Amino acid sequence: MVGSLLAIGIIASIFVGFNIGGSSTGIAWGPPVGAGIVKKTTAAALMTFFVFLGGWTVGRNVMDTLSEGIITTDLTLTAGVAVLFFIGLGILIANIFGVPVPTSMTTVGAIAGLGLATGTLNYATIAEIVSWWIVTPIIGFWIGGVIGRYIYPEVNRRVQIEKSAGPLLALDRDGTIPKPTFGPNTTWAELGTTVVVLVIGCYMAFSAGASNVPNAAAPLVGGVGGLPDDTAIIIATLAIGFGGFTIARRTMESVGGELSDIPLLAALFVMVTASTITTLLSWIGIPISLVMATVMTIVGIGWGRATRPITFREAVTRDTGEPEIVPGAITAEEMEGKPAAPIGEEEPEEVLKAGDLFNPRAIMKYISMWIIGPSVSTVLAYGFFILIPGVA
C-alpha cells in the first residue's frame, strides 16, 4: 500500500518537476539563448546543475516550511501525494489555458487548504508567508523602477554588450598541446560579457532550484514510508532537468522570445533582481514564485524607464535630429512628446507617450493574477480534504 502510494507520488512529483523545468528554464535562459550567447543544450545542462545546487542548499529551508511549517503536524505521505495532485492540476490548467499559475503559491495554497480542513493550520506561519507575498511584488516593482529610472541609463552609457560573428573561443592546435584561443572576431569585452551573462543565468537557475525544487520534493518527504530529503531533492532535480532539456525548447521561444524583446542589459538587471529576491526569501523559508518576482521587476523597470527624468547630457545625445537644450530634468514623456520635426516635414499627427504602456490598472491586473492561483488551490484542497477526511 505504502509502496504503490509512494510510486504514484513519485510519478506526480516528476510531472510537477518536469513542468517547472520547462517554465523556469525559459525564464532563466531565454534572454541569453535569444541573444545567441548560449546554446539551448548548454542552457539546459547548466540549469540542471544549478537547480540542484539551489535545491540542495537554500531549498531545504523552503522544504521545511512546506512539510512542517504551514501545518502544525508533519505532512503525511498520503496528504503529500494529494497535495502534489493539486499542484499538478494547477500546472495542467496553466498548460491548457496558457495562464501563468505560480507553482510555489499553488503549493502553499493546497497545504493551507489541508490545514484548514484538518484544523492544523499554523496561522502565524501562513500570515507571514502571505505578507511576504504582498510585499514582494511591491519590492520587485520598486527596485525595477529605480533601476529603470536611474541606474540603467548610467550603466548603459558605459557598457556595451557585444556579440561578434564566429565562435567565441577556438582551439589552437599549432603547439603540441591544443590551447584555447579567442575566436576570429572575439574581443576581451565580448568574452567578459559572455561570462557575466552565463554567471547571471546560473544564478537565476540557482534561485529557481531554491524556490521550485521544494514544490516537487517536499510532499514526498515525511510521514511513514516517505522518502529521505536527499532522495526527494535528487528526483525533483532530475525531473526539472528533464523538462529543461525537452519542453523548455518551446518555452524558451515563447517566454524567452518575449524577454528577448527587452535589451539584454535590462534583462540581466531583471534576472539579478528577481533571483536575489527569490533566493533571499527562500533562505528565510518563504515559498515564492520566481515568475512573479520576474514579471513584477520587468513591469517596474519598464515603468521606471517610461517615467525617467532625462538629464541634460542624455537629452542632447539623443538621436532626435535637432537637439534641444533642456535645463534641469524633464520627464521622458515630455521629451518624447516633442520629437522636434525637421523643417519642411509635416508635424506628426500625434505623439506616442511611453507612459501609456504602463498604467496602474494594468499593474493591478498582474498582481491579481498572483492572488487568484493560490486562492483557488486553497479552496479546492479545503473542499477535497473535508469531503475525504481519511486522506489527511
Next chain:
Amino acid sequence: MLSRILVPMDDSEHASHALEYALENHPEADVTVLHVVGVPSMMMGEAVGLTLEDDISEAAAERAEPVFKRAREVADEHGRELNTIVGIGHPARNILDRAEDYDTIVLGAHGADWSRATRRFLVGNVAETVSKRSPVPVIIVH
C-alpha cells in the same frame, strides 16, 4: 457591396437609429426590418396572448404593425422602400436563425439599462449576443 441588410427593430429609439444608419450608408441595399413579438417577459403576457389567438401569424403581424409603421416613416424620409418580417419568440435566436440570408445585420445598441434587469435576464443583451454569434458582419449603432 452589401445588397441584403437585416435591421432587427424593437420599439426603442436605438432601433430607429440603426435603421437610419442602414438607409444612409447603404443607399443601394435591400433593407429588411425584422420585429420579434411574443418576447419573454415577466408575466409572459404577450407570448401567452399570442398563443391564444386563432390566427397566430395574423395576430403577430398586427402587434408588429406600430414598429413597421415607424420604420416606413423613416424610410419615406429617405425615399426608400423596405421589406418587413415578423418573428415570434426569442429575439437573439430569431435574428441568428435568419442571419445567413443577409450580408450584414445592423443593430441598435442599448446602453446598460439596469432598470430593465428582468428583461435583460429573460431576453439577454440582444446586440451583444448577436454580435458574438452571428455568422455575418454586425454593425452596432449607438
Next chain:
Amino acid sequence: MRLLVPMDDSEHANLALEYALDNYPEADITVLHVVGAPSMMMGEAVGLVFENDISDAAAKRAEPVFERANKIASERDQDINTTVGIGYPIRNILDRVEKYDTIVLGAHGEDWSRVTRRFLVGNVAETVSRRASIPVILVR
C-alpha cells in the same frame, strides 16, 4: 465617410479591412495598429520604452501589419492611411472615435488558449462595440 480599422496580426483583422474596402469604396480608411499591448512578460512594452525614439520604434514594429494592409488595399486599387498607437488597444481605439464615423473591427472567436491575453488586454471587439459612441461593424 471616415472609417477606422484597428488591426492586429490576426486573420480576422484582414477580413475587417477587406470588408471596409469592399463595402465603403468611397470612404477614407485609416488602419490603426497598437503596439506594446500588455502581455505575460511585458516584453514588447518594456522593449519599447528602452528604445531611444519610441515613436520610431513603434512605427517599425507596426510595419508588418501595415504592409499587409497596404497589400490588401492595392489589390483593390484603393488607398489607406495608417496610424500607430501604443499601450492598451481598447483605450487607444476609444480615444480616437471622435475623428471617425464608424469603426470596423475583426471579431475574434472564443479562444480559450489565450486566456492570459484575454485577461490582460480584454476582448477588444466586444468592449469597443459596447463603449464606442459611433457605430461599430464587427466582421467575421
